[in-house]
Amino acid sequence: MKVSEYAKHLLLAGSLEDKLLPPSRQWEEETEFTSIRMEAPGRSPKFQFSDKKVKIPRLEHLNLQSNRGLSLHHFANHELMAIELFAWALLAFPDAPRSVRNGFLKTIEEEQTHLKLYLNRMRDFGIDFGDIPLNYIFWKQLGQFKTLESFSAVMSISFEGANLDYAQIYAQVFSYFGDHLTSDIMITIFEDEVKHVKRGLRAFERSIPENGNHWDHYLSLIQFPFTPRRAKGYLYLPETRSLAGMNSAFIQSLGDYQDEYTGRVNLESVKKFGLGERILRKNRLDS
Ligand SMILES: [Fe+2]
């Protein structure tokens, strides 16, 4: 199989089993180098995009298994979109450096692992994927994915970056409620997402003009109404961005960024759950 054929399979075949087909270890030589920009993924009827708004449960309500299941369903949807969009990028950017394309394949494989982790755990909570409407927030950004750099700025630095905050927040809250199994899943995913942000940074940084400013360059790659707000959780954990190798001035600028949504979230839960007091890591007991 060629990488492009594999990417088309992930994008166009509709079942979860298809979306979970792992990348091959060996690829046939690519012969097609024209950029293909698919407008939407193929999906079975149960997994179609929906515009219905679904509220995600409040952190204080995660003592209930059903609410944990709803939250995981929401995260699983992000993983599915990530699988599809990294496949999209393989087709859209055939000229990307080989290291970047190999990174996309590795990322796809890890997103597939994340999706499986969520699917299995959700079923323990009585929820199956597609039981609840699926938003398509990542797919809505297609218009911004003009170049490899803007794709990385939106997908990796922004969405996957924000996920570093959220994975920590949820790992800490699940653990607070005594659900260590789900908390560990969040930490496993956190560790992979650190690598994903790192990969995205590599693609982004190679496009920064000499002596250019990382933050200004990032701003030049994203388009309003998408703003840097998307690149962080409602609680920002700068230490997680250092782990991903983000430039310290960039980490600071992202922390300083404010808009009309800043401060709207009730941060009582920050106090209640002790969120952000420490960063949970894999193998934390032996470090
Ligand atoms: Fe993921």
Ligand SMILES: [Fe+2]
């Ligand atoms: Fe990721």
